[in-house]
Amino acid sequence: MIVGTALLLSHSRGALISTVAAIAVLVFALRIGGVMKTRGTGWIFLLPLIFGIGLVLISGDRTAERFLFVVEEGQDRASLYSQVLTAIGDAPWTGFGLGAFEPAFHLYQNEDLLDSKIFDFAHGVQLEFAMDLGLPFAALFLLAILILLITCARGLRRRRRDQIFPAVALATGVLLGVHGLMDFSAQMPAVAILFAHLLGIGYAQSFNSDRRGRQKDGAIDGHTNEEKQPTDPPTSAILQ
Structure with missing residues:
Protein backbone atom coordinates (compact mmCIF):
# COMPACT_ATOMS: atom_id res chain seq x y z
CA MET A 1 0.00 0.00 0.00
CA ILE A 2 2.84 2.38 0.82
CA VAL A 3 4.58 1.69 -2.49
CA GLY A 4 1.33 2.10 -4.41
CA THR A 5 0.57 5.39 -2.68
CA ALA A 6 4.09 6.67 -3.36
CA LEU A 7 3.73 5.67 -7.01
CA LEU A 8 0.53 7.68 -7.39
CA LEU A 9 1.87 10.64 -5.46
CA SER A 10 4.79 10.82 -7.90
CA HIS A 11 2.17 11.92 -10.48
CA SER A 12 4.06 9.95 -13.12
CA ARG A 13 1.82 8.57 -15.83
CA GLY A 14 4.61 6.54 -17.36
CA ALA A 15 5.48 4.93 -14.04
CA LEU A 16 1.85 3.97 -13.48
CA ILE A 17 1.45 2.47 -16.96
CA SER A 18 4.72 0.53 -16.78
CA THR A 19 3.94 -0.77 -13.29
CA VAL A 20 0.56 -2.09 -14.38
CA ALA A 21 2.19 -3.77 -17.38
CA ALA A 22 4.92 -5.31 -15.20
CA ILE A 23 2.40 -6.67 -12.68
CA ALA A 24 0.37 -8.24 -15.49
CA VAL A 25 3.50 -9.87 -16.95
CA LEU A 26 4.57 -11.11 -13.51
CA VAL A 27 1.21 -12.76 -12.84
CA PHE A 28 1.16 -14.30 -16.32
CA ALA A 29 4.75 -15.54 -15.93
CA LEU A 30 3.99 -17.12 -12.57
CA ARG A 31 0.98 -18.80 -14.13
CA ILE A 32 3.07 -20.14 -17.04
CA GLY A 33 5.71 -21.38 -14.61
CA GLY A 34 3.15 -23.25 -12.55
CA VAL A 35 3.75 -21.20 -9.43
CA MET A 36 0.12 -20.05 -9.46
CA LYS A 37 -2.76 -22.41 -9.95
CA THR A 38 -5.37 -21.75 -12.59
CA ARG A 39 -8.15 -21.49 -10.04
CA GLY A 40 -6.55 -18.59 -8.19
CA THR A 41 -5.35 -16.60 -11.20
CA GLY A 42 -8.58 -14.63 -11.53
CA TRP A 43 -8.37 -13.43 -7.95
CA ILE A 44 -4.76 -12.45 -8.44
CA PHE A 45 -5.85 -10.08 -11.21
CA LEU A 46 -9.01 -8.93 -9.46
CA LEU A 47 -7.56 -8.06 -6.07
CA PRO A 48 -4.83 -5.69 -7.38
CA LEU A 49 -7.44 -4.09 -9.64
CA ILE A 50 -9.75 -3.37 -6.71
CA PHE A 51 -6.81 -2.28 -4.58
CA GLY A 52 -5.52 -0.01 -7.35
CA ILE A 53 -8.89 1.65 -7.89
CA GLY A 54 -9.06 2.36 -4.17
CA LEU A 55 -5.61 3.94 -4.20
CA VAL A 56 -6.49 6.07 -7.21
CA LEU A 57 -9.60 7.36 -5.45
CA ILE A 58 -7.59 8.19 -2.33
CA SER A 59 -4.24 9.43 -3.67
CA GLY A 60 -4.41 9.43 -7.44
CA ASP A 61 -6.53 12.47 -8.26
CA ARG A 62 -3.55 14.48 -9.51
CA THR A 63 -2.20 11.56 -11.55
CA ALA A 64 -5.61 10.92 -13.09
CA GLU A 65 -5.89 14.61 -13.89
CA ARG A 66 -2.58 14.54 -15.76
CA PHE A 67 -3.98 11.89 -18.11
CA LEU A 68 -6.49 14.51 -19.30
CA PHE A 69 -3.64 16.68 -20.57
CA VAL A 70 -1.71 13.99 -22.44
CA VAL A 71 -2.24 15.61 -25.84
CA GLU A 72 -1.43 19.13 -24.66
CA GLU A 73 1.67 18.17 -22.67
CA GLY A 74 2.73 15.68 -25.32
CA GLN A 75 3.50 18.38 -27.86
CA ASP A 76 6.83 19.24 -26.21
CA ARG A 77 7.68 15.55 -25.91
CA ALA A 78 6.84 14.97 -29.58
CA SER A 79 9.05 17.90 -30.57
CA LEU A 80 11.84 16.52 -28.39
CA TYR A 81 11.62 13.09 -30.00
CA SER A 82 11.56 14.64 -33.47
CA GLN A 83 14.77 16.55 -32.81
CA VAL A 84 16.45 13.48 -31.30
CA LEU A 85 15.56 11.52 -34.43
CA THR A 86 17.12 14.29 -36.51
CA ALA A 87 20.31 13.99 -34.47
CA ILE A 88 20.32 10.22 -34.93
CA GLY A 89 19.97 10.72 -38.67
CA ASP A 90 23.05 12.95 -38.71
CA ALA A 91 25.27 10.33 -37.03
CA PRO A 92 23.52 6.98 -37.40
CA TRP A 93 26.65 4.79 -37.34
CA THR A 94 28.90 6.39 -34.75
CA GLY A 95 26.58 8.41 -32.54
CA PHE A 96 27.78 11.38 -30.51
CA GLY A 97 29.44 9.42 -27.71
CA LEU A 98 28.12 7.76 -24.58
CA GLY A 99 26.93 10.39 -22.12
CA ALA A 100 27.16 13.22 -24.65
CA PHE A 101 23.43 13.73 -25.07
CA GLU A 102 23.11 17.02 -23.18
CA PRO A 103 25.84 18.99 -25.02
CA ALA A 104 24.99 17.39 -28.36
CA PHE A 105 21.29 18.15 -28.06
CA HIS A 106 22.00 21.87 -27.71
CA LEU A 107 22.90 21.81 -31.41
CA TYR A 108 19.39 20.63 -32.29
CA GLN A 109 17.16 22.30 -29.71
CA ASN A 110 14.99 24.78 -31.57
CA GLU A 111 12.22 27.24 -30.85
CA ASP A 112 9.63 24.47 -30.51
CA LEU A 113 11.00 23.81 -27.04
CA LEU A 114 11.28 26.40 -24.31
CA ASP A 115 14.70 28.02 -24.22
CA SER A 116 14.73 27.86 -20.43
CA LYS A 117 14.56 24.05 -20.42
CA ILE A 118 17.73 21.99 -20.23
CA PHE A 119 17.26 18.49 -21.56
CA ASP A 120 19.92 16.34 -19.94
CA PHE A 121 18.04 13.19 -20.96
CA ALA A 122 16.02 12.31 -24.05
CA HIS A 123 13.12 10.94 -21.96
CA GLY A 124 13.45 7.80 -24.03
CA VAL A 125 16.20 5.33 -23.15
CA GLN A 126 16.17 3.58 -26.51
CA LEU A 127 16.35 6.86 -28.45
CA GLU A 128 19.14 8.23 -26.29
CA PHE A 129 21.21 5.07 -26.69
CA ALA A 130 20.79 5.33 -30.46
CA MET A 131 21.90 8.97 -30.40
CA ASP A 132 24.85 8.32 -28.08
CA LEU A 133 26.14 4.97 -29.37
CA GLY A 134 24.87 4.94 -32.93
CA LEU A 135 22.29 2.53 -34.29
CA PRO A 136 24.52 -0.59 -34.60
CA PHE A 137 25.90 -0.56 -31.05
CA ALA A 138 22.59 0.54 -29.52
CA ALA A 139 20.87 -2.35 -31.29
CA LEU A 140 23.51 -4.81 -30.07
CA PHE A 141 23.20 -3.57 -26.49
CA LEU A 142 19.42 -3.81 -26.45
CA LEU A 143 19.56 -7.17 -28.26
CA ALA A 144 21.82 -8.58 -25.54
CA ILE A 145 19.28 -7.61 -22.87
CA LEU A 146 16.45 -9.02 -24.99
CA ILE A 147 18.23 -12.37 -25.31
CA LEU A 148 18.60 -12.58 -21.55
CA LEU A 149 14.91 -11.80 -21.07
CA ILE A 150 13.91 -14.41 -23.67
CA THR A 151 16.06 -16.95 -21.82
CA CYS A 152 14.23 -16.05 -18.60
CA ALA A 153 10.89 -16.53 -20.38
CA ARG A 154 11.99 -19.95 -21.62
CA GLY A 155 13.17 -20.80 -18.13
CA LEU A 156 9.61 -20.56 -16.84
CA ALA A 190 20.83 2.57 -8.57
CA VAL A 191 18.04 1.35 -10.85
CA ALA A 192 20.48 -0.03 -13.44
CA ILE A 193 22.50 -1.92 -10.81
CA LEU A 194 19.36 -3.43 -9.26
CA PHE A 195 18.08 -4.46 -12.68
CA ALA A 196 21.41 -6.08 -13.56
CA HIS A 197 21.33 -7.94 -10.24
CA LEU A 198 17.78 -9.25 -10.74
CA LEU A 199 18.43 -10.10 -14.39
CA GLY A 200 21.56 -12.04 -13.47
CA ILE A 201 19.72 -14.06 -10.84
CA GLY A 202 16.82 -14.72 -13.19
CA TYR A 203 19.11 -15.81 -16.02
CA ALA A 204 21.10 -18.12 -13.74
CA GLN A 205 17.88 -19.78 -12.58
CA SER A 206 16.51 -20.26 -16.10
CA PHE A 207 18.17 -23.61 -16.77
CA ASN A 208 17.24 -27.13 -15.74
CA SER A 209 19.49 -27.87 -12.80
CA ASP A 210 18.63 -31.59 -12.87
CA ARG A 211 19.93 -31.92 -16.44
CA ARG A 212 23.12 -30.05 -15.59
CA GLY A 213 23.53 -32.21 -12.52
CA ARG A 214 23.16 -35.41 -14.52
CA GLN A 215 25.67 -34.18 -17.11
CA LYS A 216 28.12 -33.27 -14.36
CA ASP A 217 27.64 -36.60 -12.59
CA GLY A 218 28.14 -38.44 -15.88
CA ALA A 219 31.36 -36.58 -16.53
CA ILE A 220 32.62 -37.35 -13.03
CA ASP A 221 31.65 -41.02 -13.29
CA GLY A 222 33.35 -41.33 -16.67
CA HIS A 223 36.50 -39.74 -15.31
CA THR A 224 36.43 -42.02 -12.25
CA ASN A 225 35.95 -45.13 -14.34
CA GLU A 226 38.91 -44.16 -16.48
CA GLU A 227 41.02 -43.74 -13.37
CA LYS A 228 39.90 -47.10 -11.89
CA GLN A 229 40.33 -49.03 -15.14
CA PRO A 230 43.09 -51.59 -14.57
CA THR A 231 46.11 -51.38 -16.75
CA ASP A 232 47.69 -54.41 -18.36
CA PRO A 233 51.01 -55.47 -16.84
CA PRO A 234 54.10 -55.04 -18.99
CA THR A 235 55.09 -57.93 -21.25
CA SER A 236 58.45 -58.39 -19.49
CA ALA A 237 56.69 -59.08 -16.19
CA ILE A 238 54.51 -61.76 -17.79
CA LEU A 239 57.52 -63.54 -19.32
CA GLN A 240 59.29 -63.64 -16.01
Missing part, protein backbone atom coordinates in the same frame (compact mmCIF):
# COMPACT_ATOMS: atom_id res chain seq x y z
CA ARG A 157 8.84 -23.81 -18.67
CA ARG A 158 12.29 -25.33 -18.39
CA ARG A 159 12.60 -25.12 -14.63
CA ARG A 160 10.75 -27.36 -12.20
CA ARG A 161 11.28 -25.12 -9.19
CA ASP A 162 12.30 -21.54 -8.31
CA GLN A 163 10.47 -20.12 -11.34
CA ILE A 164 9.90 -16.97 -9.29
CA PHE A 165 13.41 -15.75 -10.16
CA PRO A 166 13.10 -15.68 -13.98
CA ALA A 167 9.54 -14.38 -13.58
CA VAL A 168 10.70 -11.40 -11.51
CA ALA A 169 13.56 -10.72 -13.93
CA LEU A 170 11.15 -10.79 -16.88
CA ALA A 171 8.68 -8.46 -15.15
CA THR A 172 11.48 -6.07 -14.20
CA GLY A 173 12.64 -5.96 -17.81
CA VAL A 174 9.11 -5.10 -18.94
CA LEU A 175 8.85 -2.45 -16.22
CA LEU A 176 12.01 -0.64 -17.30
CA GLY A 177 11.48 -1.29 -21.00
CA VAL A 178 8.01 0.25 -21.05
CA HIS A 179 9.00 3.11 -18.75
CA GLY A 180 12.10 3.68 -20.88
CA LEU A 181 9.90 4.54 -23.84
CA MET A 182 8.84 7.74 -22.07
CA ASP A 183 11.37 8.42 -19.31
CA PHE A 184 14.90 7.68 -18.15
CA SER A 185 14.64 5.66 -14.91
CA ALA A 186 16.82 2.87 -16.36
CA GLN A 187 19.68 5.38 -16.67
CA MET A 188 19.78 6.00 -12.93
CA PRO A 189 22.76 4.06 -11.50
Whole structure:
Protein backbone atom coordinates (compact mmCIF):
# COMPACT_ATOMS: atom_id res chain seq x y z
CA MET A 1 0.00 0.00 0.00
CA ILE A 2 2.84 2.38 0.82
CA VAL A 3 4.58 1.69 -2.49
CA GLY A 4 1.33 2.10 -4.41
CA THR A 5 0.57 5.39 -2.68
CA ALA A 6 4.09 6.67 -3.36
CA LEU A 7 3.73 5.67 -7.01
CA LEU A 8 0.53 7.68 -7.39
CA LEU A 9 1.87 10.64 -5.46
CA SER A 10 4.79 10.82 -7.90
CA HIS A 11 2.17 11.92 -10.48
CA SER A 12 4.06 9.95 -13.12
CA ARG A 13 1.82 8.57 -15.83
CA GLY A 14 4.61 6.54 -17.36
CA ALA A 15 5.48 4.93 -14.04
CA LEU A 16 1.85 3.97 -13.48
CA ILE A 17 1.45 2.47 -16.96
CA SER A 18 4.72 0.53 -16.78
CA THR A 19 3.94 -0.77 -13.29
CA VAL A 20 0.56 -2.09 -14.38
CA ALA A 21 2.19 -3.77 -17.38
CA ALA A 22 4.92 -5.31 -15.20
CA ILE A 23 2.40 -6.67 -12.68
CA ALA A 24 0.37 -8.24 -15.49
CA VAL A 25 3.50 -9.87 -16.95
CA LEU A 26 4.57 -11.11 -13.51
CA VAL A 27 1.21 -12.76 -12.84
CA PHE A 28 1.16 -14.30 -16.32
CA ALA A 29 4.75 -15.54 -15.93
CA LEU A 30 3.99 -17.12 -12.57
CA ARG A 31 0.98 -18.80 -14.13
CA ILE A 32 3.07 -20.14 -17.04
CA GLY A 33 5.71 -21.38 -14.61
CA GLY A 34 3.15 -23.25 -12.55
CA VAL A 35 3.75 -21.20 -9.43
CA MET A 36 0.12 -20.05 -9.46
CA LYS A 37 -2.76 -22.41 -9.95
CA THR A 38 -5.37 -21.75 -12.59
CA ARG A 39 -8.15 -21.49 -10.04
CA GLY A 40 -6.55 -18.59 -8.19
CA THR A 41 -5.35 -16.60 -11.20
CA GLY A 42 -8.58 -14.63 -11.53
CA TRP A 43 -8.37 -13.43 -7.95
CA ILE A 44 -4.76 -12.45 -8.44
CA PHE A 45 -5.85 -10.08 -11.21
CA LEU A 46 -9.01 -8.93 -9.46
CA LEU A 47 -7.56 -8.06 -6.07
CA PRO A 48 -4.83 -5.69 -7.38
CA LEU A 49 -7.44 -4.09 -9.64
CA ILE A 50 -9.75 -3.37 -6.71
CA PHE A 51 -6.81 -2.28 -4.58
CA GLY A 52 -5.52 -0.01 -7.35
CA ILE A 53 -8.89 1.65 -7.89
CA GLY A 54 -9.06 2.36 -4.17
CA LEU A 55 -5.61 3.94 -4.20
CA VAL A 56 -6.49 6.07 -7.21
CA LEU A 57 -9.60 7.36 -5.45
CA ILE A 58 -7.59 8.19 -2.33
CA SER A 59 -4.24 9.43 -3.67
CA GLY A 60 -4.41 9.43 -7.44
CA ASP A 61 -6.53 12.47 -8.26
CA ARG A 62 -3.55 14.48 -9.51
CA THR A 63 -2.20 11.56 -11.55
CA ALA A 64 -5.61 10.92 -13.09
CA GLU A 65 -5.89 14.61 -13.89
CA ARG A 66 -2.58 14.54 -15.76
CA PHE A 67 -3.98 11.89 -18.11
CA LEU A 68 -6.49 14.51 -19.30
CA PHE A 69 -3.64 16.68 -20.57
CA VAL A 70 -1.71 13.99 -22.44
CA VAL A 71 -2.24 15.61 -25.84
CA GLU A 72 -1.43 19.13 -24.66
CA GLU A 73 1.67 18.17 -22.67
CA GLY A 74 2.73 15.68 -25.32
CA GLN A 75 3.50 18.38 -27.86
CA ASP A 76 6.83 19.24 -26.21
CA ARG A 77 7.68 15.55 -25.91
CA ALA A 78 6.84 14.97 -29.58
CA SER A 79 9.05 17.90 -30.57
CA LEU A 80 11.84 16.52 -28.39
CA TYR A 81 11.62 13.09 -30.00
CA SER A 82 11.56 14.64 -33.47
CA GLN A 83 14.77 16.55 -32.81
CA VAL A 84 16.45 13.48 -31.30
CA LEU A 85 15.56 11.52 -34.43
CA THR A 86 17.12 14.29 -36.51
CA ALA A 87 20.31 13.99 -34.47
CA ILE A 88 20.32 10.22 -34.93
CA GLY A 89 19.97 10.72 -38.67
CA ASP A 90 23.05 12.95 -38.71
CA ALA A 91 25.27 10.33 -37.03
CA PRO A 92 23.52 6.98 -37.40
CA TRP A 93 26.65 4.79 -37.34
CA THR A 94 28.90 6.39 -34.75
CA GLY A 95 26.58 8.41 -32.54
CA PHE A 96 27.78 11.38 -30.51
CA GLY A 97 29.44 9.42 -27.71
CA LEU A 98 28.12 7.76 -24.58
CA GLY A 99 26.93 10.39 -22.12
CA ALA A 100 27.16 13.22 -24.65
CA PHE A 101 23.43 13.73 -25.07
CA GLU A 102 23.11 17.02 -23.18
CA PRO A 103 25.84 18.99 -25.02
CA ALA A 104 24.99 17.39 -28.36
CA PHE A 105 21.29 18.15 -28.06
CA HIS A 106 22.00 21.87 -27.71
CA LEU A 107 22.90 21.81 -31.41
CA TYR A 108 19.39 20.63 -32.29
CA GLN A 109 17.16 22.30 -29.71
CA ASN A 110 14.99 24.78 -31.57
CA GLU A 111 12.22 27.24 -30.85
CA ASP A 112 9.63 24.47 -30.51
CA LEU A 113 11.00 23.81 -27.04
CA LEU A 114 11.28 26.40 -24.31
CA ASP A 115 14.70 28.02 -24.22
CA SER A 116 14.73 27.86 -20.43
CA LYS A 117 14.56 24.05 -20.42
CA ILE A 118 17.73 21.99 -20.23
CA PHE A 119 17.26 18.49 -21.56
CA ASP A 120 19.92 16.34 -19.94
CA PHE A 121 18.04 13.19 -20.96
CA ALA A 122 16.02 12.31 -24.05
CA HIS A 123 13.12 10.94 -21.96
CA GLY A 124 13.45 7.80 -24.03
CA VAL A 125 16.20 5.33 -23.15
CA GLN A 126 16.17 3.58 -26.51
CA LEU A 127 16.35 6.86 -28.45
CA GLU A 128 19.14 8.23 -26.29
CA PHE A 129 21.21 5.07 -26.69
CA ALA A 130 20.79 5.33 -30.46
CA MET A 131 21.90 8.97 -30.40
CA ASP A 132 24.85 8.32 -28.08
CA LEU A 133 26.14 4.97 -29.37
CA GLY A 134 24.87 4.94 -32.93
CA LEU A 135 22.29 2.53 -34.29
CA PRO A 136 24.52 -0.59 -34.60
CA PHE A 137 25.90 -0.56 -31.05
CA ALA A 138 22.59 0.54 -29.52
CA ALA A 139 20.87 -2.35 -31.29
CA LEU A 140 23.51 -4.81 -30.07
CA PHE A 141 23.20 -3.57 -26.49
CA LEU A 142 19.42 -3.81 -26.45
CA LEU A 143 19.56 -7.17 -28.26
CA ALA A 144 21.82 -8.58 -25.54
CA ILE A 145 19.28 -7.61 -22.87
CA LEU A 146 16.45 -9.02 -24.99
CA ILE A 147 18.23 -12.37 -25.31
CA LEU A 148 18.60 -12.58 -21.55
CA LEU A 149 14.91 -11.80 -21.07
CA ILE A 150 13.91 -14.41 -23.67
CA THR A 151 16.06 -16.95 -21.82
CA CYS A 152 14.23 -16.05 -18.60
CA ALA A 153 10.89 -16.53 -20.38
CA ARG A 154 11.99 -19.95 -21.62
CA GLY A 155 13.17 -20.80 -18.13
CA LEU A 156 9.61 -20.56 -16.84
CA ARG A 157 8.84 -23.81 -18.67
CA ARG A 158 12.29 -25.33 -18.39
CA ARG A 159 12.60 -25.12 -14.63
CA ARG A 160 10.75 -27.36 -12.20
CA ARG A 161 11.28 -25.12 -9.19
CA ASP A 162 12.30 -21.54 -8.31
CA GLN A 163 10.47 -20.12 -11.34
CA ILE A 164 9.90 -16.97 -9.29
CA PHE A 165 13.41 -15.75 -10.16
CA PRO A 166 13.10 -15.68 -13.98
CA ALA A 167 9.54 -14.38 -13.58
CA VAL A 168 10.70 -11.40 -11.51
CA ALA A 169 13.56 -10.72 -13.93
CA LEU A 170 11.15 -10.79 -16.88
CA ALA A 171 8.68 -8.46 -15.15
CA THR A 172 11.48 -6.07 -14.20
CA GLY A 173 12.64 -5.96 -17.81
CA VAL A 174 9.11 -5.10 -18.94
CA LEU A 175 8.85 -2.45 -16.22
CA LEU A 176 12.01 -0.64 -17.30
CA GLY A 177 11.48 -1.29 -21.00
CA VAL A 178 8.01 0.25 -21.05
CA HIS A 179 9.00 3.11 -18.75
CA GLY A 180 12.10 3.68 -20.88
CA LEU A 181 9.90 4.54 -23.84
CA MET A 182 8.84 7.74 -22.07
CA ASP A 183 11.37 8.42 -19.31
CA PHE A 184 14.90 7.68 -18.15
CA SER A 185 14.64 5.66 -14.91
CA ALA A 186 16.82 2.87 -16.36
CA GLN A 187 19.68 5.38 -16.67
CA MET A 188 19.78 6.00 -12.93
CA PRO A 189 22.76 4.06 -11.50
CA ALA A 190 20.83 2.57 -8.57
CA VAL A 191 18.04 1.35 -10.85
CA ALA A 192 20.48 -0.03 -13.44
CA ILE A 193 22.50 -1.92 -10.81
CA LEU A 194 19.36 -3.43 -9.26
CA PHE A 195 18.08 -4.46 -12.68
CA ALA A 196 21.41 -6.08 -13.56
CA HIS A 197 21.33 -7.94 -10.24
CA LEU A 198 17.78 -9.25 -10.74
CA LEU A 199 18.43 -10.10 -14.39
CA GLY A 200 21.56 -12.04 -13.47
CA ILE A 201 19.72 -14.06 -10.84
CA GLY A 202 16.82 -14.72 -13.19
CA TYR A 203 19.11 -15.81 -16.02
CA ALA A 204 21.10 -18.12 -13.74
CA GLN A 205 17.88 -19.78 -12.58
CA SER A 206 16.51 -20.26 -16.10
CA PHE A 207 18.17 -23.61 -16.77
CA ASN A 208 17.24 -27.13 -15.74
CA SER A 209 19.49 -27.87 -12.80
CA ASP A 210 18.63 -31.59 -12.87
CA ARG A 211 19.93 -31.92 -16.44
CA ARG A 212 23.12 -30.05 -15.59
CA GLY A 213 23.53 -32.21 -12.52
CA ARG A 214 23.16 -35.41 -14.52
CA GLN A 215 25.67 -34.18 -17.11
CA LYS A 216 28.12 -33.27 -14.36
CA ASP A 217 27.64 -36.60 -12.59
CA GLY A 218 28.14 -38.44 -15.88
CA ALA A 219 31.36 -36.58 -16.53
CA ILE A 220 32.62 -37.35 -13.03
CA ASP A 221 31.65 -41.02 -13.29
CA GLY A 222 33.35 -41.33 -16.67
CA HIS A 223 36.50 -39.74 -15.31
CA THR A 224 36.43 -42.02 -12.25
CA ASN A 225 35.95 -45.13 -14.34
CA GLU A 226 38.91 -44.16 -16.48
CA GLU A 227 41.02 -43.74 -13.37
CA LYS A 228 39.90 -47.10 -11.89
CA GLN A 229 40.33 -49.03 -15.14
CA PRO A 230 43.09 -51.59 -14.57
CA THR A 231 46.11 -51.38 -16.75
CA ASP A 232 47.69 -54.41 -18.36
CA PRO A 233 51.01 -55.47 -16.84
CA PRO A 234 54.10 -55.04 -18.99
CA THR A 235 55.09 -57.93 -21.25
CA SER A 236 58.45 -58.39 -19.49
CA ALA A 237 56.69 -59.08 -16.19
CA ILE A 238 54.51 -61.76 -17.79
CA LEU A 239 57.52 -63.54 -19.32
CA GLN A 240 59.29 -63.64 -16.01
